[in-house]
Amino acid sequence: MEKRSWAEPYKIKMVELLKMTTREEREKAIIEAGFNTFLLKSDDVYIDLLTDSGCGAMSDQQWSAIMLGDESYAGSRNFYHLRDTIEEYYSYKYTVPTHQGRGAENILSQIMIKPGDFVPGNMYFTTTRLHQELAGGTFVDVIIDEAHQVDSHHPFKGNVDFSKLNKLLEEVGAENIPYICIATCVNMAGGQPISMDNLKQLRVWCDQHKIVLVHDMTRVAENAFFIQQREAAYAAKSVKEIVYEICALTDVATMSSKKDAMVNIGGFLAMNDDKLYEKACGLVVVYEGLHTYGGMAGRDMEALAVGIKESVQDEHMHARIGQIEYLGEKLMAAGVPIVQPIGGHAVFLDARKLLPHIPQEQYPAQALSAALYVESGVRSMERGIVSAGRNKETGKNHAPALELVRLTIPRRVYTQAHMDVTAESVIRVMENADKVKGLRFTYEPEVLRFFMGRFEEVG
Numbered sequence: 001m002e003k004r005s006w007a008e009p010y011k012i013k014m015v016e017l018l019k020m021t022t023r024e025e026r027e028k029a030i031i032e033a034g035f036n037t038f039l040l041k042s043d044d045v046y047i048d049l050l051t052d053s054g055c056g057a058m059s060d061q062q063w064s065a066i067m068l069g070d071e072s073y074a075g076s077r078n079f080y081h082l083r084d085t086i087e088e089y090y091s092y093k094y095t096v097p098t099h100q101g102r103g104a105e106n107i108l109s110q111i112m113i114k115p116g117d118f119v120p121g122n123m124y125f126t127t128t129r130l131h132q133e134l135a136g137g138t139f140v141d142v143i144i145d146e147a148h149q150v151d152s153h154h155p156f157k158g159n160v161d162f163s164k165l166n167k168l169l170e171e172v173g174a175e176n177i178p179y180i181c182i183a184t185c186v187n188m189a190g191g192q193p194i195s196m197d198n199l200k201q202l203r204v205w206c207d208q209h210k211i212v213l214v215h216d217m218t219r220v221a222e223n224a225f226f227i228q229q230r231e232a233a234y235a236a237k238s239v240k241e242i243v244y245e246i247c248a249l250t251d252v253a254t255m256s257s258k259k260d261a262m263v264n265i266g267g268f269l270a271m272n273d274d275k276l277y278e279k280a281c282g283l284v285v286v287y288e289g290l291h292t293y294g295g296m297a298g299r300d301m302e303a304l305a306v307g308i309k310e311s312v313q314d315e316h317m318h319a320r321i322g323q324i325e326y327l328g329e330k331l332m333a334a335g336v337p338i339v340q341p342i343g344g345h346a347v348f349l350d351a352r353k354l355l356p357h358i359p360q361e362q363y364p365a366q367a368l369s370a371a372l373y374v375e376s377g378v379r380s381m382e383r384g385i386v387s388a389g390r391n392k393e394t395g396k397n398h399a400p401a402l403e404l405v406r407l408t409i410p411r412r413v414y415t416q417a418h419m420d421v422t423a424e425s426v427i428r429v430m431e432n433a434d435k436v437k438g439l440r441f442t443y444e445p446e447v448l449r450f451f452m453g454r455f456e457e458v459g
């Protein structure tokens with residue numbers, strides 16, 4: 001496809017004013033936040049690239065949908081609209097709404113995993129793995145090695161390595177693998193896609209061994225865009241068509257609708273099997289709400305149905321990925337080490353290369369993220385040893401090969417000038433990298449420690 005400019009397919013009709021802060025104010029704020037950008041007040045942040053979750057800009061159509069909310073406790077018409085939209089765009093017959101993605105992960109893990117089971121996946125995700133572990137399972141990484149290599153230019157770093165999968169099968173047997181969970185556009189690998197070819201092979205493998213194929217479809221439309229761009233057989237297909245085809249290859253899906261589908265809150269568990277649906281309905285009433293609203297208000301289900309339709313538009317996705325490439329290319333031109341190819345929802349900085357003087361046990365990515373905030377008020381997130389947490393058996397830190405800072409771009413929120421300021425800030429931190437100090441925990445939560453952990457500088 002010819003490379004053309006990615007100008008936004010929308011115009012702005014309302015703005016949210018931002019507060020500017022001084023360096024002194026930011027130095028104070030980061031100490032108060034224990035060097036954890038999750039603990040900053042958003043009022044103290046200028047450009048918020050913490051996450052792309054729940055902070056996208058809804059369209060006028062989505063805001064209008066909010067006014068159509070049917071808040072009946074049971075049988076809301078918005079539920080039926082959402083269910084039909086999910087079937088039309090994503091292929092899944094049954095939908096159980098949840099308050100967000102992890103609500104769906106909780107229900108799925110409880111239904112399908114028995115203690116002692118193994119759950120392979122194309123790299124872990126924090127909440128996904130935790131729910132698998134809480135249900136008594138063990139996550140096993142079966143992603144290709146290239147996904148763990150910052151410098152590899154593999155176009156589909158989200159692919160499954162079948163030799164790893166077959167090794168697991170031989171070791172534990174199919175009866176101890178309740179399902180394989182495949183994320184599209186793998187977050188922890190740097191927003192890297194899985195190819196349609198790999199997914200089709202996985203479908204055959206799952207059928208051969210009678211293992212359920214679960215799809216973490218949080219960023220399926222971004223994955224579909226990369227398939228369109230990089231897999232020759234799909235160059236002429238629309239993002240919408242590719243999204244449907246990906247989903248139709250899988251059996252069950254968990255979705256955090258706060259990403260691709262651009263709503264502020266919401267998620268769902270979707271599937272084709274009626275027995276599984278029955279079980280999911282039995283649990284959703286315990287943890288979320290009645291099966292026709294789960295964790296969501298009627299108005300939010302309506303906005304989600306509209307968001308799904310907008311998320312699969314080719315021009316939307318072209319601008320979305322184009323903005324991330326713009327930031328990534330600007331950083332690369334200045335010599336900033338980033339994960340390549342540039343990902344679907346974020347640019348990931350390589351903290352190992354940027355701060356070689358800080359050993360991984362002193363949390364270089366956490367330190368880099370804090371330093372970037374102090375430099376300019378740009379908020380990012382650690383995705384390295386802090387996020388990886390500890391091994392539940394040995395208590396030792398997981399020490400991932402990737403020690404990254406994620407600059408996550410919310411959908412339809414920031415301008416090209418914001419990307420310029422972000423790039424300039426990262427470059428300034430890189431130029432003064434030797435001044436950044438390592439960190440140690442002053443408070444370490446037992447689970448998901450990256451959310452609320454607190455740190456102080458070493459030395």
Ligand SMILES: Cc1ncc(COP(=O)(O)O)c(C=O)c1O
Binds near residue numbers: 183218255266
């Ligand atoms: C790949 C992936 N799966 C699951 C989740 C969990 O979704 P939520 O934050 O809505 O609970 C996220 C959220 O960041 C995610 O990126």
